[in-house]
Amino acid sequence: MAHEAVIGLECHIQLATRSKMFCECPAEFGASPNSNVCPVCLGLPGALPVVNRAAIDAALQLGLVLGCTIREASVFARKNYFYPDMPKNYQITQYDRPLCEGGALPVRLCETARSFPLIRIHVEEDTGKSFHPERTGDRPVSRVDFNRAGVPLLELVTEPAFRQPEECGAFLAGLRRLARWLKISDGDMEKGHLRCDANVSLRPPGSASLGTKTEIKNLNSIKGVEKGLTAEIARQAAVLDAGGRIEQATLLYDADHDKLAVMRSKEYAHDYRYFPEPDLPQLTVDAAWVEEVRGRLPEPPWTREDRYVDHLGLPAYDAAILCETRERSDYFEAVVGAGTDAKRASNWVMTEVLRHVNARGLSEREAALRLPAKSLAVLIGATESGRITSASAKEVLEEVFEKGGDPEAVIAARGLVARSSPEELLPLVREVLAENPGPVAQFRGGKQATLGFLVGQVMKKSGGRAAPQVVQELLRAELGALR
Amino acid sequence: MSANRWWGRPATTLAACVARGELSAEQAVESGWEAASTWEGDVHAVAHADATVRARAARTAPPGPLRGVPVIVKDNLCTAGDYPTTCGSRILAGYRAPYDATVIRRLRAAGAVLTAKGNMDEFAMGSSTEFSCYGPTRNPYDLTRVPGGSSGGPAAAVAYGLAPLGLGSDTGGSVRQPAAFCGVFGLKPTYGRLSRYGLVAFGSSLDQVGLFARHAGDVALLYSLLAGPDLRDATTRASPPPDVSAWDRGVKGLSFGWPENLWREGVEPEVVAALEEAAACLERAGARRVAFDFLPGTYAVATYYLVATAEASSNLARFDGVRYGPRAPSTDVWSLYVRSRSQGFGPEVKRRILLGTYALSAGYYDAFYLKAQRARTRIRREYQAAFGRCDFMLLPVAPTLAFRLGEKTTDPLAMYLSDIFTIGANLAGIPGLAVPLGLAGSGLPRAVQLVGPEDSEPTLLRAGRALEVRGEVARLGREHETEFPWPMKR
Ligand SMILES: [Zn+2]
Numbered sequence: 001m002a003h004e005a006v007i008g009l010e011c012h013i014q015l016a017t018r019s020k021m022f023c024e025c026p027a028e029f030g031a032s033p034n035s036n037v038c039p040v041c042l043g044l045p046g047a048l049p050v051v052n053r054a055a056i057d058a059a060l061q062l063g064l065v066l067g068c069t070i071r072e073a074s075v076f077a078r079k080n081y082f083y084p085d086m087p088k089n090y091q092i093t094q095y096d097r098p099l100c101e102g103g104a105l106p107v108r109l110c111e112t113a114r115s116f117p118l119i120r121i122h123v124e125e126d127t128g129k130s131f132h133p134e135r136t137g138d139r140p141v142s143r144v145d146f147n148r149a150g151v152p153l154l155e156l157v158t159e160p161a162f163r164q165p166e167e168c169g170a171f172l173a174g175l176r177r178l179a180r181w182l183k184i185s186d187g188d189m190e191k192g193h194l195r196c197d198a199n200v201s202l203r204p205p206g207s208a209s210l211g212t213k214t215e216i217k218n219l220n221s222i223k224g225v226e227k228g229l230t231a232e233i234a235r236q237a238a239v240l241d242a243g244g245r246i247e248q249a250t251l252l253y254d255a256d257h258d259k260l261a262v263m264r265s266k267e268y269a270h271d272y273r274y275f276p277e278p279d280l281p282q283l284t285v286d287a288a289w290v291e292e293v294r295g296r297l298p299e300p301p302w303t304r305e306d307r308y309v310d311h312l313g314l315p316a317y318d319a320a321i322l323c324e325t326r327e328r329s330d331y332f333e334a335v336v337g338a339g340t341d342a343k344r345a346s347n348w349v350m351t352e353v354l355r356h357v358n359a360r361g362l363s364e365r366e367a368a369l370r371l372p373a374k375s376l377a378v379l380i381g382a383t384e385s386g387r388i389t390s391a392s393a394k395e396v397l398e399e400v401f402e403k404g405g406d407p408e409a410v411i412a413a414r415g416l417v418a419r420s421s422p423e424e425l426l427p428l429v430r431e432v433l434a435e436n437p438g439p440v441a442q443f444r445g446g447k448q449a450t451l452g453f454l455v456g457q458v459m460k461k462s463g464g465r466a467a468p469q470v471v472q473e474l475l476r477a478e479l480g481a482l483r
Numbered sequence: 484m485s486a487n488r489w490w491g492r493p494a495t496t497l498a499a500c501v502a503r504g505e506l507s508a509e510q511a512v513e514s515g516w517e518a519a520s521t522w523e524g525d526v527h528a529v530a531h532a533d534a535t536v537r538a539r540a541a542r543t544a545p546p547g548p549l550r551g552v553p554v555i556v557k558d559n560l561c562t563a564g565d566y567p568t569t570c571g572s573r574i575l576a577g578y579r580a581p582y583d584a585t586v587i588r589r590l591r592a593a594g595a596v597l598t599a600k601g602n603m604d605e606f607a608m609g610s611s612t613e614f615s616c617y618g619p620t621r622n623p624y625d626l627t628r629v630p631g632g633s634s635g636g637p638a639a640a641v642a643y644g645l646a647p648l649g650l651g652s653d654t655g656g657s658v659r660q661p662a663a664f665c666g667v668f669g670l671k672p673t674y675g676r677l678s679r680y681g682l683v684a685f686g687s688s689l690d691q692v693g694l695f696a697r698h699a700g701d702v703a704l705l706y707s708l709l710a711g712p713d714l715r716d717a718t719t720r721a722s723p724p725p726d727v728s729a730w731d732r733g734v735k736g737l738s739f740g741w742p743e744n745l746w747r748e749g750v751e752p753e754v755v756a757a758l759e760e761a762a763a764c765l766e767r768a769g770a771r772r773v774a775f776d777f778l779p780g781t782y783a784v785a786t787y788y789l790v791a792t793a794e795a796s797s798n799l800a801r802f803d804g805v806r807y808g809p810r811a812p813s814t815d816v817w818s819l820y821v822r823s824r825s826q827g828f829g830p831e832v833k834r835r836i837l838l839g840t841y842a843l844s845a846g847y848y849d850a851f852y853l854k855a856q857r858a859r860t861r862i863r864r865e866y867q868a869a870f871g872r873c874d875f876m877l878l879p880v881a882p883t884l885a886f887r888l889g890e891k892t893t894d895p896l897a898m899y900l901s902d903i904f905t906i907g908a909n910l911a912g913i914p915g916l917a918v919p920l921g922l923a924g925s926g927l928p929r930a931v932q933l934v935g936p937e938d939s940e941p942t943l944l945r946a947g948r949a950l951e952v953r954g955e956v957a958r959l960g961r962e963h964e965t966e967f968p969w970p971m972k973r
Pocket of ligand 1: 150
């Protein structure tokens with residue numbers, strides 16, 4: 001039987017604010033356990049939360065870029081449940097009056113522009129981290145690290161707008177790119193900066209009603225989202241095909257073994273007893289704040305992609321790669337801004353620069369420091385004009401990425417300006433012709449392609465510094481003269 | 484000269500004498516403990532004390548308006564480095580807070596010396612200070628009676644002279660009612676005027692730190708030192724607090740509401756007599772009586788107990804044996820929770836956690852919590868409307884004088900109903916001042932309550948002072964009368 005999957009996502013974005021959501025502790029990752037804690041984030045008796053406005057600002061940036069409606073007076077609420085890594089045994093979150101509602105995330109999927117609608121984005125605090133069970137002697141011991149407790153999170157809930165696991169993967173990748181683009185989160189899924197839960201149900205294709213849904217937790221990589229959902233869709237389909245019924249449940253995805261385990265069934269559903277947080281007044285976001293944030297929003301990545309295609313004439317493929325990160329696209333724009341042709345700049349950035357970034361494990365920010373966009377523009381210009389050969393250009397890049405320095409200085413120091421005087425090159429040409437009687441004969445026999453080989457041989461003898469145009473002319477002349 | 488010469492003096496007098504070098508801060512503190520040697524064994528107002536700790540605090544007290552003045556603070560205010568903070572509960576046995584509550588920080592900065600932590604009903608839940616893991620506190624005027632609660636410890640200690648000043652917390656009357664039962668002043672400030680940071684929460688939207696003193700002027704001084712915005716408490720008001728320096732200006736030109744309908748039934752005659760005397764006294768001092776019927780929501784008690792227990796059920800969730808407090812032996816985390824909490828909390832706290840959990844549960848939230856919030860808004864409006872007709876209202880504090888130990892512990896509902904005149908101020912977020920008004924024929928203190936609109940503390944203190952001067956203020960230890968410079972005329 002054919003089934004259609006209906007999927008909704010719940011994504012948590014850990015914000016890269018300096019301090020935590022409701023206290024002054026550093027929100028950094030990787031400090032020694034329980035070192036970034038205070039009475040507030042430890043939930044000590046008498047401690048009270050105070051809202052970190054930087055986290056609200058980040059939420060506003062994301063909300064505005066995604067076209068959400070911003071609520072002028074939103075309300076924090078307590079979500080009550082007991083868990084050892086939750087210091088107060090309630091989480092401060094937002095419930096019936098979230099900060100952002102509506103909006104959509106544009107995503108390009110297999111060359112098609114899609115837009116996935118959102119229900120809401122709200123602000124909340126993260127929990128600590130449990131490690132269990134460890135063994136101390138013969139007793140199992142659980143440990144809790146509260147460094148993460150109180151770190152600001154944005155929870156983003158989508159409409160059940162997805163039909164394919166791949167759409168969910170693309171959405172998550174798009175969200176990660178956007179969070180990094182806005183510099184509100186490091187977006188590292190391995191470190192839990194971006195986490196994802198999903199709701200999924202099946203129905204006959206074309207049906208308007210919804211089937212019983214299950215919730216999958218712990219889909220913490222883009223692959224994991226796709227594989228976890230694929231597995232759950234297959235499981236549900238098998239149950240339905242066998243005439244069974246789907247039980248409402250919460251499942252946990254184990255990415256290492258590609259397995260789903262039931263975490264709790266419906267009978268154990270929590271009653272979170274939400275109520276407005278009495279320790280915090282309404283969160284008021286006035287129009288001035290919203291406009292101020294809007295005023296400093298960067299151009300969103302999808303708008304840039306469109307502009308590169310529509311106005312710079314780049315292929316969609318190039319635009320997508322260049323807009324993967326804001327650093328990369330800013331860099332590309334600076335190269336173009338320095339007078340380089342867009343397609344040429346795109347080729348250089350996508351092949352040469354990214355090759356060094358990847359091979360050397362550099363961040364794009366570091367790469368831009370070693371080879372400023374202006375210098376790359378100069379290098380491209382020099383290559384295009386024939387002042388240096390493309391082999392020399394690669395040599396310059398190698399040195400600049402290795403040791404740093406100004407490309408012009410490298411060209412001068414290494415004597416890389418292309419040799420184009422016939423007096424200098426003619427002896428090399430003659431040597432090559434003398435050493436390669438076979439190819440020469442082939443060329444004479446009409447095999448034009450052999451010329452390329454001979455040019456290559458001359459280039460080799462010149463250490464890559466001969467101007468290929470001149471070499472070609474000289475070869476033709478010499479071959480003609482020999483005839 | 485015995486240190487006891489200083490016993491019972493106003494805080495302002497003690498501070499002035501310490502500043503002039505007439506007595507040391509340590510002497511000022513120990514004069515109170517001399518009184519305690521007579522009283523404390525019977526009254527049991529103190530939960531935590533330490534002679535070495537208070538001597539050190541006295542020696543190192545910084546100069547300030549309260550330099551050397553002893554203060555007793557309720558056991559639910561966090562104090563670092565001196566005493567435990569246990570809220571009268573086994574679940575916090577031995578707990579020492581790593582930080583000072585904001586009001587404690589301000590007290591210390593003013594030079595005050597924390598002389599003890601006062602006994603209280605467990606987690607401030609109670610009206611008699613009988614629900615403490617340390618046993619009950621008794622009323623110094625009659626040891627068979629309760630001192631009121633939940634801040635009964637500080638109230639009784641201030642009454643018998645351990646310290647001229649005390650801090651409590653008032654969620655539904657927990658400062659004003661024990662003040663009334665013990666014959667001292669008790670102020671519950673406007674919500675948001677005193678920081679709650681470091682006050683262990685009961686009902687967050689109702690809790691306020693409250694002040695005890697034997698003199699109206701001391702209340703004013705203490706208020707002026709503690710009130711004001713706190714960046715660590717988002718519910719404090721950002722504006723500067725009202726100026727109470729004119730507390731002795733008299734009440735000429737003020738009008739007070741006289742909602743006689745409230746005490747037509749269910750209120751002891753002694754309480755009514757005190758109200759009538761107070762009204763007459765205020766009139767003689769130049770204030771105008773405005774009689775009207777006032778119905779501050781027939782459902783105030785129900786509203787209060789829904790809001791307070793709902794918030795408490797969540798606030799008290801953190802006491803789970805995981806991070807602090809005693810942890811019951813257990814093999815898994817759920818039994819750890821269940822056992823630690825079952826063993827740690829007393830019966831009244833459990834009752835309220837259950838009530839509040841129920842009120843917030845899915846399916847009941849709208850009928851209980853939400854409806855209570857609506858009722859609360861209405862009650863607030865009714866108070867606002869009443870203050871359109873007068874500057875403040877004269878009300879009873881409690882329907883009775885101090886009741887006997889054990890009288891209400893088996894009847895929670897009767898205990899809850901005894902809060903009927905005090906919870907309004909908490910629900911409306913407005914200030915209330917309990918003013919002592921001499922002793923009844925039975926020898927028990929009498930009191931009246933002054934309730935005003937937001938930020939009316941200056942008005943309430945002026946009226947409280949007028950009653951102090953013209954009325955009869957309760958006192959203990961009549962044999963010390965000549966050494967008791969109460970600023971009052973008979
Ligand atoms: Zn913290």
